[in-house]
Amino acid sequence: MPRHLITSAIPYINGIKHLGNLVGSQLPADLFARYQRARGNEVMFLCATDEHGTPAELAAAKAGKPVAEYCAEMHEVQARIAEGFRLSFDHFGRSSSPQNHKLTQHFAGVLADRGLIREVTETQVYSKADGRFLPDRYIEGTCPNCGYESARGDQCDNCTKQLDPTDLIEPYSTISGSKDLEERETKHLYLCQSQMKDQLEQWIDTREGWPILTTSIAKKWLNDGDGLQDRGITRDLDWGIPVKKGDEDWPGMEGKVFYVWFDAPIEYIASAQEWVDSGKGDDWERWWRTDKGAEDVRYTQFMGKDNVPFHTLSFPATILGSEEPWKLVDYIKSFNYLNYDGGQFSTSRGRGVFMDQALEILPADYWRWWLLSHAPESSDSEFTWENFQSSVNKDLADVLGNFASRVTKFCRSKFGEEVPAGADYGDAEHKLIADLADKLRVYETHMEAMEVRKSAAALRAIWVAGNEYLQEVAPWSTFKEDPDKAAAQIRLALNLIRFYAVISSPFIPDASAELLTAMQTDKTSWPGDLAVELTALEPGHAFTVPDVTFRKITDDERAEWQERFAGTRD
């Protein structure tokens, strides 16, 4: 039995994520995790919050809280929202955990032993008023090229010229506004990725079937310009993982922490340790150590395209460079961006729908269905309220929800609230069963391949087949001449509801559970032989008529939400 290790890119702690973030990693990862569990495979599905770095410090300062406290609170907020969307993490960890501290320091020590870390003395801008070194993006000044007054330290937004902070005229700190800046020497550690270029490229080249988006981004970083560059992995900050060489101090690096991109992916592993330490499991190494049982694990990562370089190059460089038997990723599923109504989602402008707001206005299943069935797989895709309304109303309310409604209500009125006996299945029924078996295979094939949109389309086709069947055999007409035959038709239709609930659960877990409750069954294992599966509810089995599974979104609601989430113009 295959075992699946699945991770979603870890969301940054700073604030609540929008729907584009959700559909770019956590949600499709959850779909895959739920599917693999439903197929009876063992799954370890991990995520976490990414908590270190300057933005977290600034957000905490803005909230008037110590950064540790801020992160702890925001972690809880994100965890609750994740539950709201039914993201079925086995553990939702924190990159600030003691486990990640220790593991990150361990990797740094090992990489140093392998000669893959070098010390570099460089000049950076220090703000006396802020009492800290300033990252490039927190320094602004006048552009020496075009005279724009709010050019950032890394680039001028006006003329797009790339800059060094020291190029700026009259630079100031964007944190405090202070102009009392000076250049100071500071020492940092660099990970020698350039030494590993060939090894990484060879590794990438031997990955089979990876999405074009994934490999093209990796290749670009490997070969663009002078090729893969060494990267600084430390910062002069307070909040983060103290720089240590394993358990030992690192002379000259006192008071410094690891840079967030170094420790964040290591949290994937640490999260599994947290899973054990929080009492949810007892062996994390069989998922992560190929010398301790993880040889047969298939590891799949989900992420947005902005995260691809870290997952194809930086993190593998850490793993490969350590020469230790850690599990490397087998497949990377990356996503493009979801746009909002003709533009980008914008956190700063409050444009678009954020995860907490989405759950305020509609149940998780509505969002799950729309986002997954429109996932930005091959290119950026677009959220519009009109599309959302029509898709959800048509697919969930009309095709699926109404199917359950028409079948159960018809049965109740003609045969009562139990599965009717009557004739055996005839030609039309066997034809439908054969057709569904084919369609189920298509659905399974797409799900295995993580073709999210195609999976949704295949699932929908299975729902539609039920309506086609009903229309063809018309039990409401059959009933007038041959009640026994009508009973057989509706018996099959009732069984379809259970079947739909089971196979739809990765997409719409709550609605699936409701339908199974209505059908009063706990037979939820993944369907094998459909001829058997579609007789699972036997004559005499009691059921209840479910409440409206999916109510429709009205035009008024759509208009209201469209207005509410338009954001303010800048």
Place this chain on the structure above:
RNA sequence: GGCGCGGUAGCUCAGUUGGUUAGAGCGAACGACUCAUAAUCGUUAGGUCGGGGGUUCAAGUCCCCCCCACGCCA
């Protein structure tokens, strides 16, 4: 500016290694049905596949140039 992913029916998107009349869902029109959340089912209409060259017996599918949109640039 460099690079990257795209530009296919009104909308959202599929289109394997180039090969017969370019597909799906939604929307639209018409019809059927009336069990159901005015739901469902069927039929039809609609595209010079961003533009221009080229290779080929044959190109949405390969090559070159251009235009547009989006993104990335450590």
